[in-house]
Amino acid sequence: MIRYDLLCEYDHKFEAWFRDSAAYDEQVKAGEVLCPFCSNDNIRKAVMAPAIASHKESVASTGRELAIEAAEKAADDMREGTDPQDAAHAFMEVVNKLQKHVEETCDYVGEDFAQEARAIHYGEAEERNIYGEASPEETRELRDEGIEVLTLPKPLDKKQAN
Ligand SMILES: [Zn+2]
Incomplete structure (x- = not known):
């Protein structure tokens, strides 16, 4: 069974269970899938993007070396003509390492x-x-004040691929 957050034509949000994604498509x-609020049958999946909803970037004030390592690795791969997909994969591995490093060595301060x-x-x-979330404007202001801020790329969420 698989649960989807769904939206009708009028943006009513509800959730429903399906045997699998093919069953969802068929129904x-x-x-056969009706909005519980208005019975509309023009149903689509709601995009799950908590990070986008808040318009905040994940940022940290450390991890510079690892970020440089990631960028250099990506640049090397490009020069060497590595398959872009492999290069992207290798890059994301370093990014994941960076995020882990940040989580282990920095205090989480959230929106503060x-x-x-x-x-x-x-x-x-x-x-x-420290690490937490900041808007792009806040990040820019901090940099203008000479505060070193690193923007963390978001990891690939393989679960969303379908
Ligand atoms: Zn509806």
Whole structure:
């Protein structure tokens, strides 16, 4: 069984269970899946993107070496003419390593990232590496103030591929 978050034509959100993705396709095509709110049968899958919903980037104030390693690796692969898919895969491996490193060595401060990064930079908070979320504007402002901020690329979510 597989659960999908679904949307009708009028953006009513509901969830439904299907035997598998093929059963979902068949039932939607046959008009058997109805919105519980308005009985509309123009049903589509809701896009699952929590990170996009908040418009925030994952950022950290450390991990510079690993980020450089990832970028250099990607550049090398390009020069060597590696298959782009292999190169992307290798790049994501380094990115995953970077994210793990960040999670292990940095304090998670969530949406307070910008505030906390400033406090550390100006000596108002204990010096340490932190990570959390910040908007692209916040990230830019921090960089303008000379605070080193690293934007973490999002890992590939293989579960969403279908
Ligand atoms: Zn509806």
